[in-house]
Amino acid sequence: MNEVILQARHINKSFHDPVTVPVLHDINIAVNKGEFVSVVGKSGCGKSTLLYILSTMDTDYEGELFIDQERITNKKEKQLARIRNEKIGFVFQFHYLLNEFSVLKNVMLPGLKLNRYAEKEVEHRAIERLKMLHIDQLALKNANQLSGGEKQRVAICRALINDPIIVIGDEPTGNLDKKNGQIVFDIFQQLTAEYNQTLLIVTHDQTFADHTNRIIEMEDGKIIRQ
Numbered sequence: 001m002n003e004v005i006l007q008a009r010h011i012n013k014s015f016h017d018p019v020t021v022p023v024l025h026d027i028n029i030a031v032n033k034g035e036f037v038s039v040v041g042k043s044g045c046g047k048s049t050l051l052y053i054l055s056t057m058d059t060d061y062e063g064e065l066f067i068d069q070e071r072i073t074n075k076k077e078k079q080l081a082r083i084r085n086e087k088i089g090f091v092f093q094f095h096y097l098l099n100e101f102s103v104l105k106n107v108m109l110p111g112l113k114l115n116r117y118a119e120k121e122v123e124h125r126a127i128e129r130l131k132m133l134h135i136d137q138l139a140l141k142n143a144n145q146l147s148g149g150e151k152q153r154v155a156i157c158r159a160l161i162n163d164p165i166i167v168i169g170d171e172p173t174g175n176l177d178k179k180n181g182q183i184v185f186d187i188f189q190q191l192t193a194e195y196n197q198t199l200l201i202v203t204h205d206q207t208f209a210d211h212t213n214r215i216i217e218m219e220d221g222k223i224i225r226q
């Protein structure tokens, strides 16, 4: 039987600025363990809004969210911060690395924050992940000395440091050229194929989406295909 990793039930969301604008309408999603799922749809259809809710960063919605069988809706911010660090790996269009720190330190930071392993073990795990993505030779460089493609691979290593139950990405290849976009896609595919990693990725790139296991297509705040 499929193990459901992330489930959204009847999610509705409106912005109030100052008039009420409904943006998401009765969203129902279930993502199974090991699935590589893409979310597509025209600009403004609600992809980022949905991703913020699914990744627990936006709590102002109607409906229910479950991650790893745990009900997330109505939890306090402190609990959510821990769930995010422990269970979700984030990869964004812009990598948000800390430029003044080394690559190794950037990858280690969420691991140190979680405080599950001693510092030496976190370092070992960071180096393992840098090796997996073939960038261990960059470990001691500062983040601002890297190319865009390298930075994105570092961001993926950082997202993986705590063995997240799901990796959530918002346009992770949106800022990359074709070659680097392909490298990042290949890494994602390797993560699902070899490590059974669950991935939920918003993308504008139809070729990227076509090669994922499943496409969730949105239109005007609704899911029209999944």
Ligand SMILES: Nc1ncnc2c1ncn2[C@@H]1O[C@H](COP(=O)(O)OP(=O)(O)OP(=O)(O)O)[C@@H](O)[C@H]1O
Residues within 6 Å of the ligand: 015, 016, 017, 021, 023, 041, 042, 043, 044, 045, 046, 047, 048, 049, 050
């Ligand atoms: N803070 C906000 N206040 C009011 N309206 C918002 C806010 N954020 C987003 N919206 C509106 O919600 C709708 C969905 O926006 P969202 O950013 O989720 O779309 P998207 O599909 O991710 O678009 P894109 O592909 O361009 O990133 C849009 O009409 C947008 O104008």
